[in-house]
Amino acid sequence: MSIRFSPLVRDALDHGEPVVGLETGMITHALPRPLNLHIALGIERELHDAQCVPATIGMIKGEAVIGLTAEELEHLAGAEDMHRITVRDLPFAKAKGLTGGVSLAAAVHLAHQVGIKVCATTGLGGVHQTHSVDTILQESSDLTALADHPIVLVTSGVRPMLDVPGTLQRLETLAVPVLGYRSDAFAGFYVTDSGYKTDHRVDSAREIADVAKARDELGLGQALLISNPIPESMQIEDFAEHMSKALVIAAETMPAGADETQVLLATLESVTGGEAWRVNTELYRRNADLAAQIAKLLATTPYYTD
Template sequence: MTPSGLRIADEVQDAADRGIPILALESTIFTHGLPRPRNLEVALEAEDRVRAAGVVPATIGVVDGTPVVGLSRAEIERLSTTDEAVKLSLRDLPVAAAKRLDGGTTVAATAYLAHRAGVRVFSTGGLGGVHRDAPQTFDESADLPVLATLPLVVVSAGVKSILDIPLTLERLETLSLTVVGYRTTDYPGFYIADSGFDIEYSVDSPAEIAAVAAARDALGIPSTLLVANPVDAAAQLPAELHDEVLGRALADAAAQGVSGHDTTPFLLDYMQRETGGRSLDVNVAVYRGNVSLGAEIAAALAGQG
């Protein structure tokens, strides 16, 4: 039975009923994260990449106020090309429903809707985290507390390096979110393969990730297993360029009095502009890698029966 308040595509529901692996994908990457027409190209390529692995893609977004798990191609095109799509976190879904809005779902909203639909694995680019001025502002992404309540597997390239990575890792520990690095104990910083901070555990295969998830479920632990999958070192931003541009971006944000929810878009736009678009190329490379790994994990979990 379909949970009330959302629509599950027939293909996704059939896969869930038959035990066919499914991978959830977010929509903010193509509603707000990438410029046109590249956003649509990346969204459709991700779906094709998942299908080629024998897994059903479930791209999640909101159309006319209704959360959809498994957007159609026409709906992906609609959300990719409209100027009216809003960015929707979990708290925004009721307002979007009442106002019949179109929107792209963040990690928090996508994870929640995926879980409601019975989807167990979700690939994204980078997680939200703790902001650099959090000791004064208490600015922390809703992604973290939401994921602490959902027994999913989420693949990301860590958190964006514009955030406070050590404080984010501390919060992940406090929230009992298990973090494993895919073939590494270097925690990635989205644009770079190694943020300079370490995590305790690495996993070597999708099968091992599935085994960790199964052990978590057997223990009744209700939080997400976070898989940190670093971008290929050949595709990352050069460390010197990354550090230099980020330093200038942070200084300019402070000088201009940029704060609160305006900080992240300011810094990301600065990174894109000052790297000549190279940060966008890294964004796409990150997403491709996470989608491929997520599909393999979904297949491994389905193979457990």
């Protein structure tokens, strides 16, 4: 696949400097405008401040881009007709010259292809909730991407409408280790504790880096999934009640053909009085900061200079 790098990302990779990969699917298809651009640029600044190179990944006219320019990122964030490009869509998008945001799974694939060792996002896709025996099981390609690519991914759990125990079971089946950062509990995205446990606890970025190095020495090909919970002081109180209400409202008002995740997140934002986006922004910032610490420990040169 034709891949274009920003000069900063190319130079950092050539010199073994720390780089963190970032998806754009949530910028084009989850977060509302103009908050999406504000968050994307803010996360890039966060990584720069941590002496780490941000590599925001997207597709521009059929070309995979590792390190979007500010103008390209603004275009992806502002246009209403952007494609959401998953791993299975990459060949079609290349052949047809499509422009769009790449899913987490596609970003993980492209990041690994070029030697980026660490990625950060808000929440992981996973197994969808089933409400009857007739429901077809759905799961995100994020899970198989983690099974196939030995990167480190920092998240705050799975996205809020998904099946947490089902997702954790699939990750176990796929041999993807789930490490809890300074917690035994698996992060609950908008809340600190999902009610489920991680496989192991790690209390520093150094421990995570050591586990990643040990995995590589053992020749294992799976990612490390890092669960980074938000502090209790920042979580959304009575979240289960808010979520139940948002699900009902979203189901009643969902336009035909609408993106269900986008509608539900917007409804949740309304139900929580603006708290959902505040927490979403903060957990992404915290995940980027932890990812930068890990990337610096895994890099040949532990920092970059402008």
